Amino acid sequence: MRFEGKVAIVTGAARGMGAAHVRGLAAEGARVAVCDVLDDEGESLAGELAHARYCHLDVTDEAQWRSVVRTVEDTLGPVDVLVNNAGIIHFGGVEEQSPEHFRRILDVNLVGAFLGMHTVLPGMRARGRGAVVNISSAAGLMGFADGIGYVASKWGVRGMTKAAALDMAGTGVRINSVHPGVIRTPMGESASPELFAQQPVARIGEPDEVTRMVLFLASDDASYTTGGEFPVDGGQTIGHVGHDHAADKA
Numbered sequence: 001m002r003f004e005g006k007v008a009i010v011t012g013a014a015r016g017m018g019a020a021h022v023r024g025l026a027a028e029g030a031r032v033a034v035c036d037v038l039d040d041e042g043e044s045l046a047g048e049l050a051h052a053r054y055c056h057l058d059v060t061d062e063a064q065w066r067s068v069v070r071t072v073e074d075t076l077g078p079v080d081v082l083v084n085n086a087g088i089i090h091f092g093g094v095e096e097q098s099p100e101h102f103r104r105i106l107d108v109n110l111v112g113a114f115l116g117m118h119t120v121l122p123g124m125r126a127r128g129r130g131a132v133v134n135i136s137s138a139a140g141l142m143g144f145a146d147g148i149g150y151v152a153s154k155w156g157v158r159g160m161t162k163a164a165a166l167d168m169a170g171t172g173v174r175i176n177s178v179h180p181g182v183i184r185t186p187m188g189e190s191a192s193p194e195l196f197a198q199q200p201v202a203r204i205g206e207p208d209e210v211t212r213m214v215l216f217l218a219s220d221d222a223s224y225t226t227g228g229e230f231p232v233d234g235g236q237t238i239g240h241v242g243h244d245h246a247a248d249k250a
């Protein structure tokens, strides 16, 4: 029970990987704030758990962040763990993507994670403890065609994680980034199997496989780890194996 007595905020938590992180944290004793814009799904998930509450939170809205953190501190307690998980994707290359979509992706994926840290870190600094896990992507470690905004946002999350980890040096607060590959969620399921057919572990990943990494980094097990980047991607970012695993098996 690594999170007994601890309080965690997870964004984009109503479904997909965020919901898996909520369940994992709760199973290990955390009181969890399930934050999302999908109110019905979020309420229903929080209702399944003993010590959770749903909070409507659009991560792009600074005032909502302040209000949610206040509510969480009043009802669940001071925040020990923040998982910046909310994210969106709009496909499009550098010539096709509209500036509006590009800006929207940065606003949710990058500015949203910044606002989370900006709001929560002063309390963690004051208490001398805390862990932030920023969900980037394999797209934060390499380039992808047709993903100009998404790739930019996820490289931003990776870089911002390192800058913030340095800013929090000596405070007892650690900040790391996680880089999922193709994962079975409403967002990941649309990916073509070709994306993972050439990777060392040639299959789609499961949300729980990412949750195990998130929980490690959020816990004291990772006490000597900050500013790091942690792929959970079946080896996608180290390169192609050179032949098609799926074809071998056929």
Ligand code: NAP
Pocket: 011, 012, 013, 014, 015, 016, 017, 018, 035, 036, 037, 038, 057, 058, 059, 060, 085, 086, 087, 088, 108, 112, 135, 136, 137, 138, 179, 180, 181, 182, 183, 184, 185, 186, 187, 188, 189
């Ligand atoms: P998902 O199933 O689409 O869940 C993301 C959740 O975030 C949804 O509930 C979504 O609500 C919510 N959200 C969107 N905009 C928000 C906002 N402004 N404020 C608060 N919540 C918001 O996605 P997922 O696959 O679990 O992805 C979770 C994270 O992992 C994301 O950061 C994603 O970029 C990253 N990731 C995913 C994959 C993959 O293959 N699945 C791979 C690498 C990285 P709506 O439905 O209203 O948008």
